[in-house]
Amino acid sequence: MRYLPLTPPERAAMLATIGAGSIDDLFADVPTAARLDGLLDLPRAMGEIEVERRLAAMAAKNLPAGSGPFFLGAGAYRHHVPAAVDHLIQRGEFLTSYTPYQPEVSQGTLQYLFEFQTQVALLTGMEVANASMYDGATACAEAVMMAHRVTRRNKAVLSGGLHPHYRSVCETYARFAGAGLAAQEPAPRGGEDLATLIDAETSCVVVQNPDFYGEIRDYAALAEACHERGALLVVIVTEILSLGAIVPPGEMGADIVAAEGQSLGNALNFGGPHLGLFATRDRFVRQMPGRVAGQTVDADGRRGWVLTLSTREQHIRREKATSNICTNSGLCALAFTIHLALLGEEGLTRLARLNHAAAVAAAERLERLPGVRLLNDSFFNEFGLSLPSPAAPVVERLAERGILAGVPVSRFYPERAELAPLLLVAATELTTAEDIERLANGLREVLP
Amino acid sequence: MTGWSQAIAAPPEPAVEEPQTLSGNRGLVIEEPLLFEQGVPGRCGVDLPEPPAFRSRLGGLERRAPIGLPGLSEPQVVRHFTRLSQKNYAIDAGIYPLGSCTMKHNPRLNEKLARLPGFADIHPLQPLSTVAGALELINTLAHWLKTLTGMPAVALSPAAGAHGELCGIMTVHAALDARGERRRRILVPESAHGTNPATAAACGYAVEAIPANKRGRVNVAALKAKLGADVAALMLTNPNTCGLFEDEILDIAEAVHAAGAYFYCDGANFNALVGRVRPGDLGIDCMHINLHKTFSTPHGGGGPGSGPVALAASLAPFAPLPWVVHGPDDLQLVEHAEGAAAQALGRLKGFHGQMGMFVRALAYMMSHGADGLRQVAEDAVLNANYLRARLADALSLPFPGACMHEVLFDDRFLRDTGVTTLDFAKALIDEGFHPMTMYFPLVVHGALLIEPTETESKESLDRFADVVIGLARRARAGGAAAFRAAPRFTPRRRLDETGAARKPVLRWRPGAES
Numbered sequence: 001m002r003y004l005p006l007t008p009p010e011r012a013a014m015l016a017t018i019g020a021g022s023i024d025d026l027f028a029d030v031p032t033a034a035r036l037d038g039l040l041d042l043p044r045a046m047g048e049i050e051v052e053r054r055l056a057a058m059a060a061k062n063l064p065a066g067s068g069p070f071f072l073g074a075g076a077y078r079h080h081v082p083a084a085v086d087h088l089i090q091r092g093e094f095l096t097s098y099t100p101y102q103p104e105v106s107q108g109t110l111q112y113l114f115e116f117q118t119q120v121a122l123l124t125g126m127e128v129a130n131a132s133m134y135d136g137a138t139a140c141a142e143a144v145m146m147a148h149r150v151t152r153r154n155k156a157v158l159s160g161g162l163h164p165h166y167r168s169v170c171e172t173y174a175r176f177a178g179a180g181l182a183a184q185e186p187a188p189r190g191g192e193d194l195a196t197l198i199d200a201e202t203s204c205v206v207v208q209n210p211d212f213y214g215e216i217r218d219y220a221a222l223a224e225a226c227h228e229r230g231a232l233l234v235v236i237v238t239e240i241l242s243l244g245a246i247v248p249p250g251e252m253g254a255d256i257v258a259a260e261g262q263s264l265g266n267a268l269n270f271g272g273p274h275l276g277l278f279a280t281r282d283r284f285v286r287q288m289p290g291r292v293a294g295q296t297v298d299a300d301g302r303r304g305w306v307l308t309l310s311t312r313e314q315h316i317r318r319e320k321a322t323s324n325i326c327t328n329s330g331l332c333a334l335a336f337t338i339h340l341a342l343l344g345e346e347g348l349t350r351l352a353r354l355n356h357a358a359a360v361a362a363a364e365r366l367e368r369l370p371g372v373r374l375l376n377d378s379f380f381n382e383f384g385l386s387l388p389s390p391a392a393p394v395v396e397r398l399a400e401r402g403i404l405a406g407v408p409v410s411r412f413y414p415e416r417a418e419l420a421p422l423l424l425v426a427a428t429e430l431t432t433a434e435d436i437e438r439l440a441n442g443l444r445e446v447l448p
Numbered sequence: 449m450t451g452w453s454q455a456i457a458a459p460p461e462p463a464v465e466e467p468q469t470l471s472g473n474r475g476l477v478i479e480e481p482l483l484f485e486q487g488v489p490g491r492c493g494v495d496l497p498e499p500p501a502f503r504s505r506l507g508g509l510e511r512r513a514p515i516g517l518p519g520l521s522e523p524q525v526v527r528h529f530t531r532l533s534q535k536n537y538a539i540d541a542g543i544y545p546l547g548s549c550t551m552k553h554n555p556r557l558n559e560k561l562a563r564l565p566g567f568a569d570i571h572p573l574q575p576l577s578t579v580a581g582a583l584e585l586i587n588t589l590a591h592w593l594k595t596l597t598g599m600p601a602v603a604l605s606p607a608a609g610a611h612g613e614l615c616g617i618m619t620v621h622a623a624l625d626a627r628g629e630r631r632r633r634i635l636v637p638e639s640a641h642g643t644n645p646a647t648a649a650a651c652g653y654a655v656e657a658i659p660a661n662k663r664g665r666v667n668v669a670a671l672k673a674k675l676g677a678d679v680a681a682l683m684l685t686n687p688n689t690c691g692l693f694e695d696e697i698l699d700i701a702e703a704v705h706a707a708g709a710y711f712y713c714d715g716a717n718f719n720a721l722v723g724r725v726r727p728g729d730l731g732i733d734c735m736h737i738n739l740h741k742t743f744s745t746p747h748g749g750g751g752p753g754s755g756p757v758a759l760a761a762s763l764a765p766f767a768p769l770p771w772v773v774h775g776p777d778d779l780q781l782v783e784h785a786e787g788a789a790a791q792a793l794g795r796l797k798g799f800h801g802q803m804g805m806f807v808r809a810l811a812y813m814m815s816h817g818a819d820g821l822r823q824v825a826e827d828a829v830l831n832a833n834y835l836r837a838r839l840a841d842a843l844s845l846p847f848p849g850a851c852m853h854e855v856l857f858d859d860r861f862l863r864d865t866g867v868t869t870l871d872f873a874k875a876l877i878d879e880g881f882h883p884m885t886m887y888f889p890l891v892v893h894g895a896l897l898i899e900p901t902e903t904e905s906k907e908s909l910d911r912f913a914d915v916v917i918g919l920a921r922r923a924r925a926g927g928a929a930a931f932r933a934a935p936r937f938t939p940r941r942r943l944d945e946t947g948a949a950r951k952p953v954l955r956w957r958p959g960a961e962s
Contacts, residue, residue, distance in 0.1 A: 001820045003553055005905035006827050014834045014906065018850075023826045026833055026850045027724060029693035034729040036822075040595050045817035048557050055811055058588075059566025061581030063574065072571040075798060082494055084526055086563075089748075092540030093533035096554050099750040101546075103945075104938040105877055108532035109749040115483050118955040122516045128954050131750070134607035137798035145650075168795040172768065175794075176618050176651040216507045246509045260798070267563075270582050271572030271799025272607065273752030285952065291750065296948035299933075304940035308948040314610070314646035315888075319655040324646035327608040327740065331748030338529055341483050342493030344519035349511075350496050356506065357499035378507025399575045407573045414784060429496065 001045055065268060068402040069435035069442075071362070073382040073426025074212070075136065075163050075238040076271060077263045079351075080430055085265050085338045089331055099291070099327065103306045104298075109330065110305035113293035116337040123243045123340075124257040125250020126279035130290040131307075132333040133276025133325065136260025140166040140206065140236050141173040142278065142289045142323055143258040147204035147232045148179055149287045149322065150255075155180040155201045156234075157194055160187030161211030163238055164412040170206070186413060188213045188375060188384060188422060195225035202229065204256070208236040209249065213424065214379040216246055223253025232256060239263055240277065242380040244352030256280045264343075265335030275332035286312060289323030351429055355381035358427035362436045366425065369443055375422070382426035384409075389448050391423040397446045403439055477939050480531040484956045487518020493525050516958065535939040536749070537882045543908050547854045547885035547897025548641065548689055550719045550741035555815065558745070558808035567807050572799035576781055582803065583779040586772045589810045593756055596821070597735060598726030601764035603757040604772075605801040609716055612736025612755025613647040613683075615768055615796055619734060619759065620681045620710045621651055622766040622793055631680035631709070637666050639690060639889040644683045644714060653680060660891045664690040664847035664856070668700060675707040685714035686730070687721070687852035689889040691832065691897070701731025710734060710763070718742045719901065720829055720853035723822030733760040739802070743809035754805035768793035770800055827902035828853040831909060835898055838913040842920040846892045853901070859894025861920055866928030869894035872919060874934040874942065879915045 006014075011023070020026055027035065046054075065078045072078070089095065093108060100106030100113075113131045120129035133139040144156045156174070158167055158181060167183055174181045180201070184192055194205050205226055210216045223233040235249035237259035249257045261275035262268075280288055286309065294308035314321040343351060359381040367374040371388030387394060391408035398405040409422035427436070472479045504510065520528070537544070544551035562568060570579055586604060593602045603619070606612040617634070624631055634648035638657045645655040656674055661667040666684065675682075682704045686694045694700065704711045713727055713735035719742045721727070727735050739745045739754035747753075759767055769792050771782040781800070782789045816824060829852050836845070836855040844860035859869045873883035873896070885897040900909055923931060935941060 001816060001823060003555060003815070003903055004820070004823055004827055005903065005908075006830070010906045011827075011830060014830055018830075018833045018837045020833070020850070023830060026826075026829050026852075027693075028850065029695040029852075030725050031695070031698050031730075033698070034725055036724055036726065039818040039822060040723060040726075042592060042595055042818040042821075043814065045820040046814050048815075051557060051811050051814045052561065054814065055561045055585070055807065056564060056566075058581040058585045059561075059564040061584065062566040062570050063578035064565035064569040065571055065574075066565060066569050070571075072573055074573055076572055078569070078571065082522070084493075084522055088526065088529045088533075090559060091530070091533045093536040093538045094529075094749055095559075095746045096539040096551075097536045097749045098544065098546055098549055098551055098747045102537070102873070102877065102883055103943045104874070104935050104940050105535075105537035105882060106749075107535035107939045109536055111480070111482070111532050111535070112529070113750075114955070118482075118484060119517070121955050134611060134752075135798050137795070138607065138611070163798070165795055165798040168769075169797060172618065172794040172796055173650075176621050178652045216509050218509055244511070244515070246506055246511055248511065251513070267568040267804075268571050269568055270570045270579065270803035272797070272802040273754075273804050274798065285954070292952075292954055294948040295953035296944045298943050299941040302940060304943050306943045306945050306948050308945065308952060308954075311949070313642070315642035317646070318642045319645035319649035321642070321646040321649070324610045324614060324643050324650050325608075326610045326641075326643050327738075327747070327751040327753040329752045330750030331746070332752055334529075334749070337483075338525060340517065341520055341525045341528070342522060343517070344487060344492050345515055345517040346490065346519055347492045347494045347496060348515065348517060350498065351494075354496060354499045356504065357502045360502045360505050363505070376505075378505050378509070380506065396575050396577065399578050404571070404574055404578070411573060411783070 065404065069438045070404045071406045071425045071427060071439060072404055074407040074424050075165065075260060076268055077239055077426060077428060078268055078430060079263050079428050081265055081339060082342050084342065085335050088338050089335050094334055095331065100307060107304060110293045112334055112337050114295065114305050116333045117293060119337060119340050120277050120279050123248065124279045125248030126257055127282045128285050129277065129279040130288055130292045132329040133278050133290055134329060135272065135274040135276045136238055136258065137166045137169040139258035139276035139278045141169045143234045143256045144170050144204060144206065145173065145177060146256060146287050146289060147234060150284055151203040151230060151232060153201050153203040155182055156203050157197045157205045158183040159194060159207040160184035160192055161190065161213065162206060162208045162236060163212045166236060186419060190215055195222055198225060198229045198231050202231045204232040204234045206234040206236060208238065210242055210380050213375055213384040214382040215376050216378045216380060219252045234258065239381060241352055241355060244348040245356055245380060261336045265339035266332050273329060273332055275329045275336055287322060290325050290328060354429040358429065358431040359383060362425060362427040365436050365440050369440060371447060381428055382424060385423045385425055387421045387423055387447060390420040394446050398442045401442055403442045405439055476534065478531050480528060482956050483528060484518050487520050489519055491519035491521055493520055493522040542881060543900060543904050543912050544882045545884045545898045545900050547899040548716055550899060550901055552744055552901040553903035554744055554746040555812060558811040561811050562804045562807040567803065580778065583772050583781060585810060586806060587779050589806050592813045593737060593758060596722055597758040598728030599758040600761050601759040601767060603759060603767040605768055605796050606736065606755035606757060607797050607802055608751060608753035609736055609738040609755045610643040610647060611796065612757045613643055614650060615757045616712050616734040616736055617647050617651045617681065618793055619763045619766045620712065623763050624680055626791060631678050633679045635671065635674055635679060635682045637684060639688055639891045640683060640685055641689065641714060641716065648683065664692045665694050665696065666700065668696050671700065672703050675703055675709065677708065679707055679709045681710040681712045683712045683714060685717060687717045690847060690856045690891065691851040691854035692847060693852055697730050716741060717853060720825055722825045723818060724825045734763055739805050739809040744812045745805045745808040752802055752805060754802035765791045766793055768796045824902050831900040831902060831904055834909055835900055835913055839916055842917040854897055854899035856892065857896040858892040862923055865923045867923040867931045869896055871931035871934065872923065875919050875931050877935040878937050881912060881915065
């Protein structure tokens with residue numbers, strides 16, 4: 001076996017050093033009834049050629065996003081990742097290192113985490129960020145839990161514009177933590193008056209910007225309403241690239257920003273691994289979940305970095321920790337950091353403009369189709385369309401033609417007939433004019 | 449896994465006078481400023497076209513203030529991150545014997561396969577007809593995991609080990625809810641990973657610690673005394689964090705079940721058992737598996753991980769969404785709590801789990817096969833016992849007898865030397881090795897927990913053992929000052945962790961001193 005260095009004579013020699021008669025002696029503590037004598041009913045070892053052949057055969061049964069016109073979003077976005085990103089994250093010193101517990105031999109990881117935290121804080125307009133969470137949805141749930149700790153209140157109001165997976169993760173976490181949620185009905189056209197729902201028990205209001213249906217809103221007034229009543233405003237961002245174009249949540253008065261960072265540096269990966277971003281205000285930092293890198297000095301007085309504020313964390317605080325999170329999304333954070341370093345101010349804002357331009361072109365083309373209505377007053381790179389017939393079968397029929405048309409809202413809410421005609425359409429810098437034309441023509445052909 | 453010290457860094461020794469370079473660089477170790485300290489406005493590392501004229505639809509919420517990101521060219525960015533990488537230790541570069549972390553070789557085939565467009569470039573919400581191969585991969589991985597654990601179901605969405613723990617304990621909670629029982633306590637041995645009590649608390653349970661016995665195992669009498677109608681679960685790590693197999697596990701399982709509680713196993717140490725022992729045969733109801741440990745998906749400096757949870761039939765109906773199930777003709781993705789999944793937990797994360805990790809783990813499993821995986825457990829245990837045998841006289845073993853995949857020492861061998869476990873670990877760094885896990889588990893004083901894994905050669909183990917023995921001799925020979933000054937040959941010497949926590953600087957700010 002190519003990954004196992006020991007040879008049979010070496011194994012025998014090592015057993016002799018140990019003073020064991022056979023390998024079985026080393027498993028003597030395992031109850032006899034639980035010892036497997038033979039091999040399990042699984043295939044035998046395979047060489048690279050065979051493994052590659054089998055997995056490539058599975059991969060070939062999928063239709064990759066890059067194979068034709070592609071318009072899916074809803075929390076996962078297809079962007080171009082510069083070649084340097086994937087090269088750098090595959091350097092073994094990054095890829096095959098552990099969490100930086102020994103800072104003297106982990107300065108590379110610690111410095112990029114510090115840079116990542118700075119980038120996230122700048123982008124969101126917040127004061128401080130952690131070293132990443134699993135994904136946007138779990139970051140959202142952790143934000144709700146943190147708001148409960150900060151305010152010592154027990155009810156979170158969730159906007160109907162929140163991504164349904166994020167809502168579901170919040171509900172799962174809250175159910176077992178004994179936390180209260182007031183989750184609003186899906187709100188494709190907005191119109192929520194969340195400020196009126198804030199009461200003395202409200203820990204936070206959770207809104208998404210742009211919301212699940214793509215609409216962009218100013219939450220400054222809501223932030224004020226929250227703060228007047230002692231609640232926090234949590235802003236969710238599922239398309240982090242939008243912050244290259246629109247006012248960041250920090251400027252609107254957000255107290256916590258939980259976001260999905262996949263768009264920068266990371267592939268779609270069928271939904272994972274992705275990258276949870278978490279940012280907040282300095283004054284809440286000791287209630288923040290997750291790892292955080294901090295600046296310090298070494299014994300010679302030189303600047304360096306360490307993991308810090310660990311007295312919040314499970315390995316020190318155990319059952320009193322702010323979260324049970326341990327391993328997070330380090331390498332995805334590195335990809336994000338490298339991509340954003342390459343883009344810089346100019347590249348990021350231009351990339352954001354390109355995305356918005358592509359979406360505007362798509363919206364203007366598609367809303368001219370008979371019976372098709374654009375849902376949004378505003379949007380960044382994703383918008384909702386109301387089709388004259390249920391969206392899911394339309395998407396299926398277009399997929400047969402090699403067009404991945406968007407995400408039918410019924411995928412999330414199959415029981416709600418009123419949402420069946422809704423289709424979410426995203427366009428990015430990878431979307432061409434020809435892609436838009438093919439989608440428009442395809443829709444015209446399959447719509448009634 | 450935890451592996452870092454609560455100990456405060458020792459005060460710096462007066463620095464030995466060393467020749468200083470003009471640049472501050474030392475050969476291949478190059479000082480590298482922050483990204484934010486080296487940008488120039490107008491510089492950019494990507495070439496993107498300017499979009500054609502269009503009418504903005506941002507609703508009047510255009511960003512007004514600059515973000516403050518630095519401008520760098522591609523060569524600068526490549527150089528920056530290459531230099532940073534050179535300040536990291538990695539399994540690619542040498543043995544990484546962090547106990548309970550299972551730092552084994554990461555095959556590059558797995559990286560290549562995870563990047564196939566058919567896996568990396570598919571969207572989680574594509575029509576299912578366009579992702580049949582993705583569901584097949586998930587189902588195949590589930591089949592391997594179920595066969596290896598001897599358990600009938602596996603929940604794949606958890607994103608890491610601690611997330612898997614959350615999944616497992618929530619599943620237990622949901623099962624108890626369905627039985628109409630409200631139990632309030634979870635029992636956790638004092639040797640457990642910190643994530644265990646943190647998880648129990650996150651699910652609303654009170655945590656009760658179970659002491660260890662003199663043999664480094666759970667004190668079964670103490671456990672039984674704490675069991676009762678109010679206990680929801682026992683969370684046990686097996687092999688435990690002392691590197692020992694809980695040899696009374698069948699008795700423990702019976703007692704837990706007799707009390708109507710569930711038996712959760714922290715599977716962080718599954719590498720010792722894979723292919724040789726099935727957790728299902730030990731009476732375990734629920735166990736998370738760290739794909740980034742046993743199945744070699746790279747740790748990436750702290751993730752991403754993946755923490756599937758194997759479930760007994762009694763807990764399977766409560767597994768979180770989504771489920772991959774066999775339909776009449778093909779595999780189907782159940783995304784809503786309906787039908788057979790009516791009692792399912794809601795989602796634990798967005799979308800369907802860590803697909804990129806699933807591909808790597810399956811490639812690893814297929815490469816090894818049933819035969820190779822059994823060899824993995826045997827060689828992992830053999831390597832740990834070999835180090836135990838080689839180091840037994842030089843260090844101090846708290847518990848006699850064979851270990852499993854990792855071996856635990858305490859700091860009695862350093863008694864009266866003035867050298868601490870932390871100093872010893874830092875001296876190992878100067879010798880070119882990543883230290884073992886320090887000060888964990890908490891059940892022995894000054895713990896040093898060594899997990900070599902099966903991918904270390906005998907030569908590598910011997911080199912490591914020779915150095916550890918030599919350092920132990922040096923410590924006893926009165927070299928404490930040198931130990932306290934270590935490490936000397938790293939990009940940075942001991943860092944002031946206390947100062948970092950007291951006055952946190954968690955981001956760069958314009959005008960900050962460099």
